[in-house]
Amino acid sequence: MIHTLNHWRRRRPFAAGLLTLLAGLEILLTPIIGVGLIINTGFAGVTGFTLGALLTGLGLLFWLRPAHRAITAILTAIAAWAALLTTNLAGFGIGLILALTGTAAAIAWRPPAPGDANVHSRPA
Amino acid sequence: MMLMSRGQHQAPPSTEPDGFRWRRFALALAVLLMVSAVLGIAMAQGVLATSFAVSGRKMKVSAQRIDGSGYVMYPSLVTSAGGARHPVTVLGIRSGRMRGMCQSAVVPTPLGRYVLRLSSAPGATVPVSDLLVSASHVNADIDYRKLQINRDAASLDAIPGATGNPGQFGLQAARFTVNDVHVGSWAVLSSSMRIPGLRLALGPHEHECF
Numbered sequence: 001m002i003h004t005l006n007h008w009r010r011r012r013p014f015a016a017g018l019l020t021l022l023a024g025l026e027i028l029l030t031p032i033i034g035v036g037l038i039i040n041t042g043f044a045g046v047t048g049f050t051l052g053a054l055l056t057g058l059g060l061l062f063w064l065r066p067a068h069r070a071i072t073a074i075l076t077a078i079a080a081w082a083a084l085l086t087t088n089l090a091g092f093g094i095g096l097i098l099a100l101t102g103t104a105a106a107i108a109w110r111p112p113a114p115g116d117a118n119v120h121s122r123p124a
Numbered sequence: 125m126m127l128m129s130r131g132q133h134q135a136p137p138s139t140e141p142d143g144f145r146w147r148r149f150a151l152a153l154a155v156l157l158m159v160s161a162v163l164g165i166a167m168a169q170g171v172l173a174t175s176f177a178v179s180g181r182k183m184k185v186s187a188q189r190i191d192g193s194g195y196v197m198y199p200s201l202v203t204s205a206g207g208a209r210h211p212v213t214v215l216g217i218r219s220g221r222m223r224g225m226c227q228s229a230v231v232p233t234p235l236g237r238y239v240l241r242l243s244s245a246p247g248a249t250v251p252v253s254d255l256l257v258s259a260s261h262v263n264a265d266i267d268y269r270k271l272q273i274n275r276d277a278a279s280l281d282a283i284p285g286a287t288g289n290p291g292q293f294g295l296q297a298a299r300f301t302v303n304d305v306h307v308g309s310w311a312v313l314s315s316s317m318r319i320p321g322l323r324l325a326l327g328p329h330e331h332e333c334f
Contacts, residue, residue, distance in 0.1 A: 010143075077156055081163055100156040108149030 012066035013109035019102030020076050021059030027083050027095040028052030051083040055099055062106060073106040179205060182260060183229040185307040186333040190300075192220020192252075195268065197295040198277035198288030202258050202310045212258040212310055216286040217300075222250040225319065226333035227312065231326075239330040245321030254283055256313040264305035270298035306334045 027048055058076045062069060080099035196216040201209050228241040244250050273295050277288025280296050288294055 015144075077159075081160065084160060084163055096160060100160065101153060103156055104149050104153035105144075107152040108145045110143065110145060112143070 010112055013062050013069050013106045016069070016073070016102045016106035016109060017059045017062030019059070019098050019105060020055055020062060023080065023095040023098035023102060024052050024055030024057070024059055026052075026098060027055060030095070048083075048086075051079050051086070052095075054079050055083070055095070059102065062102070066111065069106045069109065073103045076106070077103045179229075181229065182308050182310055183227060183312075184333045185257060185305075185309045185312060186224075186226045187222045187305050188224030188303070190217065190220050190222045190302045190305060192217055193299050194218025194282035195295075195297040195300040196280045196282045196286055198280060198286075199292055200258065200288060204310070210260070210310055212260055213262070214286065214288070215257045215259055215262065215307070216283045217252060217255040218283045219253045220251075220255070220300075222252055223247070225250045228330075228332040230332070236328055238326055238328055239332055241323075241325045241330050241333065242319075243323045243325075243333075244319050245323065248320045250317060250319050252314055252317045254286075254314060255317065256283075256286060257307055257309050258311040258313075260308045260310060262305065262307050264307075265303040267301040268297040269300065272296045 029052075030048065055076065058072055058079065061072045065072070076099055080096050080103070083099075084096050194217065196214075198214055200212055200214045202212050203209050222244070224244065224246070226241065226243040228239055231238045231240050275294045275296055276290060277292040277294035278290040280287050280294045282296050282298075
């Protein structure tokens with residue numbers, strides 16, 4: 001089981017997807033959690049939801065379409081900067097840092113070589 | 125796992141059999157953060173660059189006295205989170221000192237109607253710069269110096285970035301003093317506001333500012 005999970009993880013930019021997913025959820029949830037505590041900022045509600053949902057989707061895309069990670073990474077960075085400008089500094093900076101770290105992790109990730117022993121299942 | 129194999133082999137990143145190129149990661153992250161910093165600085169300099177949806181309810185802002193330099197007023201629209209648009213008059217102050225500052229909002233809670241109030245300590249002076257208030261109504265005693273009324277709203281230049289649409293009403297004054305100001309407001313923006321002795325009160329029996 002663990003071996004299968006590791007195997008699955010190795011074949012996609014796992015960290016990039018996870019970080020981007022968390023960034024999306026954080027930006028998505030900040031207005032909901034913050035309601036009532038902060039009054040006069042009012043939150044960019046609509047943009048927050050849109051960009052938060054977009055980042056969540058991009059996080060999943062890193063996992064489901066590893067081959068397209070370059071375009072996903074570019075879109076993630078753009079979504080993060082759009083969130084920085086329009087929604088409470090992208091979830092008070094946490095979402096921004098998560099999404100940009102995810103972008104960098106996708107850029108740094110490389111699929112395992114076809115001949116790599118780690119790629120092909122072998123008895124543990 | 126990844127880290128362990130890297131440590132054992134001590135191979136240069138380019139010949140790593142698989143996985144994660146740490147130097148590339150650090151470089152990419154540095155570039156991305158630098159771009160973010162540039163965006164952040166650009167945003168901090170333009171007063172109006174940070175647009176936000178206002179909450180669905182108005183707040184009250186009041187002050188005993190405000191004086192300072194650079195005053196503008198022009199009509200505008202704000203959009204609340206639900207998409208509703210509200211006509212407002214934007215009141216802008218380039219730099220000034222406020223005394224007896226108070227902001228309050230009614231917050232509906234599951235426990236009933238609560239009032240949230242932010243106020244400065246009595247007698248304390250609150251310095252503000254690039255303050256913009258999106259007001260629905262204003263009551264105040266105002267003393268303007270070097271006043272221009274019905275100047276084109278797009279040509280107002282007392283506050284960088286605080287201009288209305290071409291052809292609309294605008295008002296600008298070089299200096300001003302305001303006493304006993306009561307404002308019904310949709311939003312307050314400020315590039316800096318230092319509030320000594322800020323008091324935050326939240327409760328069902330708290331008073332609104334006026």
